Amino acid sequence: MPEVSSGPVPEVSRKRSASPGPPLKQGPERKRACWGILTSQGSWADRSPLHEAASQGRLLALRTLLAQVNAATIDGVTPLYNCCVSGSVACLELLLQNGAHTRTTHTHFPSALHEACKRGNSQCVESLLSHGADPDYDSPHLGSALHVSCLHRHTSCSQILLHTGAHVNVGRGDDSPLHAAVRQDSADQAAVLLEYGADVNLRDSSNQRPVDVAPPGGKTQQLLQAFEVSPRSLCQLSRLKIRGVIGRTRLKLLPLLPLPSLLTHYLEHT
Incomplete structure (x- = not known):
C-alpha cells in the first residue's frame, strides 16, 4: 500500500485547482510577487x-x-x-x-x-x-x-x-x-x-x-x-457687470426675481 505523506499540503486556490500550472512561489518570493500585484493596482x-x-x-x-x-x-x-x-x-x-x-x-x-x-x-x-x-x-x-x-x-x-x-x-x-x-x-x-x-x-x-x-x-x-x-458690445459689457455685482452665490436666485423672462434669460446668459 503506498505511503501517504503527513506533511503540509500546498495551498491552491479553487479557481486554479482544476487546471495544471507551475507551482506557487513560497516564502519571500511569493510575498514579493503578491506585493507587486498590490502596488501595481495603486x-x-x-x-x-x-x-x-x-x-x-x-x-x-x-x-x-x-x-x-x-x-x-x-x-x-x-x-x-x-x-x-x-x-x-x-x-x-x-x-x-x-x-x-x-x-x-x-x-x-x-x-x-x-x-x-x-x-x-x-x-x-x-x-x-x-x-x-x-x-x-x-x-x-x-x-x-x-x-x-x-x-x-x-x-x-x-x-x-x-x-x-x-x-x-x-x-x-x-x-x-x-x-x-x-x-x-x-x-x-x-x-x-x-x-x-x-x-x-x-x-x-x-x-x-x-x-x-x-x-x-x-x-x-x-x-x-x-x-x-x-x-465687446454694450449689451455684453452690461450683462458681465450686472452678473459681477449680483455675485456667484446669488446667480441661482435670478429666476425668483420679479423680472420679465427676457431680462432673466439675458442675465442668466441663456
Whole structure:
C-alpha cells in the first residue's frame, strides 16, 4: 500500500485547482510577487465594495452600502470620485443625497469635479454644482475645474461652470483657461470664454498672451485677431457687470426675481 505523506499540503486556490500550472512561489518570493500585484493596482488594493459599486454604476448595490458614503482609499479616492469617472449620474445623485461631500477633505486628494470636467461628464458636473460644489475650487496641481475642461476640450462642461459663476480668468497659475483653450485650437471653447468676459491681454509664465500661443493660421488665432479689432458690445459689457455685482452665490436666485423672462434669460446668459 503506498505511503501517504503527513506533511503540509500546498495551498491552491479553487479557481486554479482544476487546471495544471507551475507551482506557487513560497516564502519571500511569493510575498514579493503578491506585493507587486498590490502596488501595481495603486489604490485599487484597498477599494471598498462601495467604491466598486460606484465605479461600475451598480445602483442597487450602492443603495445597500451607503453607511460609508465618504470612504476614501489610501490615495483619497472616494465613491463620489468613482461616479465621476464612470459618468453614472444616478449613482452620483444617490451618494449626494446621502451625505457625500462635494469637496475633498485634503487639498492633495483627487477632486470629483475636476475628474468630471476632465472626462467631459457634463451631467456629473451639473449635479455636483447643484449640490454645492465650488465652481472655483482650485486643485494645487490641476488649477481650476474650468482650466481642466478647457485643456480637454469639453465645451459643455465649461459652459455649465461659467453659467454657475466660475471665474473665467482663473486657470492654473498664470495660465488662464483661454490660454489652455487656444493651445488646443478649440475655437468653440475660446468663443464661450470670450462671451463670459475672458481677458485676452492676460500673460502666462512665458509672458505670452493667448493670441501669441495660438497655432498659426488656426481657428482660434483668427477668432482672437477678429475680437481685438471689434470690442465687446454694450449689451455684453452690461450683462458681465450686472452678473459681477449680483455675485456667484446669488446667480441661482435670478429666476425668483420679479423680472420679465427676457431680462432673466439675458442675465442668466441663456
